[in-house]
Amino acid sequence: MAKTAFQEFTKGLWTEVPPYRLVLGLCPTLAMTKQVDMGFGMGLAVTFVLVGSNVLISLLRKVIPKNVRIACFIVVVATFVIVVELLMQAYTYELFLKMGIFIPLIVVNCIPLGRAEAFCYKKGVLPSFADGLGMGLGYTISLTVLAIIREVFGNGTFFNQPISFLGPSFQPFSFMITAPGAFVCLGLMLCIMNILGKK
Amino acid sequence: MGDYILLIISCIFVNNILLMQYLGNCPFLGTSKKMETAVGMTMGVIFTLVMTGAITWVVEYAVLKPFDAQYLRTLAFILVIATVVQFVEMYLKKFIPTLYAGLGIYLPLITTNCAVLGVCFININENYNFLQTLISSFAYPAGFGLALILFAGVRERILLARVPKPLQETSIGLATAGMMSLAFYAFKGMA
Numbered sequence: 001m002a003k004t005a006f007q008e009f010t011k012g013l014w015t016e017v018p019p020y021r022l023v024l025g026l027c028p029t030l031a032m033t034k035q036v037d038m039g040f041g042m043g044l045a046v047t048f049v050l051v052g053s054n055v056l057i058s059l060l061r062k063v064i065p066k067n068v069r070i071a072c073f074i075v076v077v078a079t080f081v082i083v084v085e086l087l088m089q090a091y092t093y094e095l096f097l098k099m100g101i102f103i104p105l106i107v108v109n110c111i112p113l114g115r116a117e118a119f120c121y122k123k124g125v126l127p128s129f130a131d132g133l134g135m136g137l138g139y140t141i142s143l144t145v146l147a148i149i150r151e152v153f154g155n156g157t158f159f160n161q162p163i164s165f166l167g168p169s170f171q172p173f174s175f176m177i178t179a180p181g182a183f184v185c186l187g188l189m190l191c192i193m194n195i196l197g198k199k
Numbered sequence: 200m201g202d203y204i205l206l207i208i209s210c211i212f213v214n215n216i217l218l219m220q221y222l223g224n225c226p227f228l229g230t231s232k233k234m235e236t237a238v239g240m241t242m243g244v245i246f247t248l249v250m251t252g253a254i255t256w257v258v259e260y261a262v263l264k265p266f267d268a269q270y271l272r273t274l275a276f277i278l279v280i281a282t283v284v285q286f287v288e289m290y291l292k293k294f295i296p297t298l299y300a301g302l303g304i305y306l307p308l309i310t311t312n313c314a315v316l317g318v319c320f321i322n323i324n325e326n327y328n329f330l331q332t333l334i335s336s337f338a339y340p341a342g343f344g345l346a347l348i349l350f351a352g353v354r355e356r357i358l359l360a361r362v363p364k365p366l367q368e369t370s371i372g373l374a375t376a377g378m379m380s381l382a383f384y385a386f387k388g389m390a
Contacts, residue, residue, distance in 0.1 A: 023225075023228070023369050024225070025225075026224040026225055026228070027221050027222055027223070027224045027225070027313050030221040030224060031220070031221035070281075070307075070310075071278075071281055074277055074278070074281060074310075075274065075278070078273050078274040078277050078278075079274065081273055082270060082271065082273050082274060085270070085273065086270060100324075101317060101320040101321065101324065104272070104273040104276075104316070104320060105222075105313050105316060105317055105320075107273055107277050107316065108277070108310075108311045108312065108313040108315075108316050109313070110225055110311055113311060178384065179218060179219050179221065179380050179384065180218075180377045180378070180380040180381040180384055181377070182221065182377075182380075183218075183373050183374065183376045183377030183380050184373070184374050184377035184378075185377075186373050187366075187369075187370050187371065187372070187373030187374035187375075187376075187377060188370075188374070190369055190370040190373065191365045191366045191370045192365075194364075194365040194366075194367075194370065195365045
């Protein structure tokens with residue numbers, strides 16, 4: 001049952017898309033989907049960390065002793081998170097301020113650690129790279145979709161630009177951008193995913 | 200003194216870590232199916248967070264700040280948390296085996312609970328002094344526990360209800376959490 005790298009890539013996009021199917025990494029999914037730019041930025045940051053840590057861990061998988069593997073994974077993931085943090089601080093400062101503590105919290109977002117434990121520690125470099133890229137992009141797409149729903153309905157904007165076709169009589173459904181709205185919205189999203197794809 | 204009471208109330212209710220700041224949702228959904236697991240998780244989180252809160256504060260102001268190495272904060276804090284969790288686990292196993300039997304399986308989960316790392320960051324970002332750090336490190340997980348235990352109670356009742364098939368499990372859990380979050384939202388008026 002050796003899957004090709006391409007299959008490892010595509011499974012992250014639909015059949016095992018992280019927040020909806022695996023129910024991992026929920027905290028940023030709730031907190032970072034208030035606006036589309038936050039959701040998209042978070043998705044890309046996680047993708048970078050995932051690809052980096054997946055490749056590095058699968059390269060080091062023969063070196064890392066089994067008993068202390070979790071600690072080693074955490075150090076690798078934390079290193080990539082610091083890289084992302086510094087890069088975002090340098091190039092996208094406004095987004096960096098808006099996302100606040102959720103950037104360092106990518107370390108404990110279960111996705112990179114979960115993939116390291118379940119996948120990269122056993123597989124080669126190329127499948128791990130494909131897996132990381134697929135999972136990361138799947139995560140980005142899920143976050144962006146949820147953020148579009150919440151921002152368009154809750155605020156009447158898209159990427160912080162007002163949307164014209166909604167018309168002047170549009171009243172923002174402000175429940176959507178509050179914390180309760182985030183929970184309900186994600187719950188309904190999971191429900192839709194359950195209806196769409198019976199595995 | 201009044202400031203500290205205000206801090207406790209705001210940490211537990213107004214800025215509830217789970218329902219208002221969206222931290223620690225994975226254990227929230229994972230351990231809320233039964234009352235015992237919810238209580239076990241709460242105790243574990245309070246226990247480790249008070250210790251890690253204090254240690255990370257010392258690490259920040261005694262090590263990272265003097266050496267101007269604050270960009271390493273993420274790495275330093277997560278290592279402190281992982282070490283403390285490991286240490287607590289060994290200590291409990293040796294000296295308080297009854298408590299260990301109750302908490303055992305939740306302890307490793309606490310390392311990746313984003314509420315723990317999140318509170319350590321909040322303490323630093325808000326420039327709390329040592330006493331405030333201790334208080335918030337206790338009050339935030341107390342709020343976490345409050346929400347988790349209440350939610351576990353609700354969830355035990357959901358088991359008896361007839362939920363439409365696509366909505367089952369996590370989906371209805373999240374929608375219910377949304378309703379609870381709405382209740383906590385009312386505390387915002389107090390601040």
